[in-house]
Amino acid sequence: MSTITTTAAPSKLWSGGKSPFNVEYGKLMMWYFLMSDAFTFGAFLIAYGTTRFASNGWPNPNEVFRSFPFAPEGVHAPLVFVSIMTFILIISSVTMVLAVHAGKNMDKQAVVKNLIFTIIGGIAFLSCQAWEWNHLHNEGAWWGANPFLNADGSQSLNHFTNFFFTITGFHGFHVLSGVVINIVMLIMTLMDKFEQRGHYLMIEKAGLYWHFVDLVWVFVFTCFYLI
């Protein structure tokens, strides 16, 4: 060993021998994966935006999304159902935060409890989406079929339904993957895998993914339901 090694002082974050961000590789990869996935959704939403911009008209979301399960005929509740869906998903993000927090405190019971809440939230969201898709399908909407008129009453192209089903479907697929990941995390927690490892970092990574899927929904929700 040389006496002159000051340039490689261990206090420097980027000097090697450790992670500059103080994270293990899995979390770093998750961040980069999320960036990648953000580009996937970004491409979808930009494709949607340009197509919509180039169209002469677009259906009014307040007219399209105004149904509610078990509501009597003729009762219109614009965007109420999707607001509930969104609320469920955001609450599931909160329970995910609580699960990650409990994991940091090595509190297995709380991790299990909050993971179960998160899974329930995810499944509830997917069920709502399934109902909404089914309802729209019954109204004649599907890929390649659009029963809704433009807001100005003119005939609409199929782009509205094409993009709606493709993008919400792709997002729903992400939620489904997230639910599966969370179920795996739950099983691993119950099997004491993380207790043995001495940390709940896996839950943190699953949490990052879950929050990302929620965040994407905020954009999808804005693009399809609000604008």
Place this chain on the structure above:
Amino acid sequence: MSNEVVLDLHGSTSIAHDVHHGHDAHHEHHETFISKYVFSMDHKMIAKQFLITGMFWAVMGGLMSVLFRLQLGYPDSTFPWLEDILGKWAKGGHISAEAYYALVTTHGTVLVFFVLTAGLSGTFANFLIPLQVGARDMASPMMNMLSFWFFFLAGIVMLSSIFVETGPFSGGWTAYPPLSALGSASPGSKTGMDLWIVSMALFVVSSLLGGLNYIATVLNMRTKGMSMTRLPLTIWALFFTAVLGVLSFPVLFSGFILLIFDRNFGTSFYLSDIFVNGVGALPNEGGSAILYQHLFWFLGHPEVYIILLPAMGMVSEILSTNARKPIFGYMAMIGSMFAIAILAFLVWAHHMFVTGLNPFLGSIFVLLTLLIAVPSAIKVFNWLTTLWRGNIRFTPAMMFAIGFVSLFISGGLTGIWLGNSALDIHLHDTYFVIAHFHIVMGVASMFGMFAGIYHWFPKMYGRYLNNTLGYVHFWITITGAYLIFWPMHYEGLAGMPRRYYDYSIWESFKQFSDLNRFISTVAMIVFATQLLFLANFFYSIFKGRKLTTKNPWDSTTLEWTTPIKPGHGNWPGEIPEVYRWAYDYGKDGRDFISQTTPVGADESVH
């Protein structure tokens, strides 16, 4: 010191796979054939798997180019043996138009993605990143293995598409709709296109798994003392390559998903107002084929740099090592690669100047495109000044590295022509474009790959490649590359369009029939020379001259501090610590100083 402990927060955390590296090379004895050669998790073996699979695809893609060059060079001749190998695709010994387009398409797809993306960065990112940053293996060896097998699977699907009844996809490697979206558009648009798209989706997964690993390894697993500015330029290049891949392939993936819906589920994302002969008017309304082109080229342009950057990195390393001089402008090299990586995302529409793009928007893309000339020129001048007054060792690797610089200059200059939207109106989709991108991206990157193979072969297999064959390989390839592609500039300037099946029926292009025959002949000679290289490669794996020293090229970087045949885990005992940058050549009267040598008392720190 090793990279076992990467977290301060959780002192007990260790990267799981590092645990079993504690006992060094001995544990290889426990490995079975399957775990060592097939489902290997050793980055060095995975690199070799990528390389050899890439070679298979290079031969396939090259052979396809020979077949369609046969058509272009000898449009009036018949070759009965073609019918023997291609059957109905070459009735009477004459390649059919469908087969010609399928060959061109598959040649492009295979060379761009399977050879120059997976074969190039798959090989060298896997091989060099852990060895040069000082890590036992990739961050996740499991994902690394999956990355290769997804690539392998993509290859299997692509290969199978060649054998379906309606033939492989034939609408060009860019897969523009409507040819790619309508099964009724051409025979290749049927099952062949389905398989093409499945293959590409698998490839995107492979690229994502690989890219995440490369990034995490470079950032997280550098050995002690290996700061980012001490990394060899290969690592910087492979790092930027991985970032480009991780951020651009997903956009292509989105484009493909929309394409799948257009193909199979009655949507009109890319389709509008189409009449197909024999089918009639289609119901699709309001879609935009240009939308696909935007999504495609948002990947497609960064893809060019995904192909080129690894070659640039390796060439920098090889030039410096063999010129026995530090690389000139190390920080400028990093900065220019960073600039290229950023600009790569901002120039995609220069592929679309003649699509009806708003000319004002086009002018912005002209500006951004021409800006790339700045970092490119910085790199070229840095390479030249690295060579300047160097004590050059003309190894085959060095020859190919210098050849890369030559090709990059020649091909890069025509990029300035094509980057101008006004000139592009004349040159778009002509042989000028073919000449440009083959020289600057295709052949140049192949040269980078060859340079890398010749340079790191001793590290891969503990033996040397045959030098004489290496020189023969180099001289025929560089001469041939210029003889093939240089004349294409003239054809392109004369307006000869690309992707035509038979130019002999066009009065304006008849004058080029001799030139086309000449190009085809040289292409065949160059292809045969590549087989010579492959023979050298495989012969040398088993019978090449053995290494007697760990560091055959007197190099400074970490991979040459490992044993001649490193086991899984790379270094027996501890990972060496790094005290200096990678380019201490000819310093203080010493020929070279390894990165592991501590900085002496009277020596300036770099």
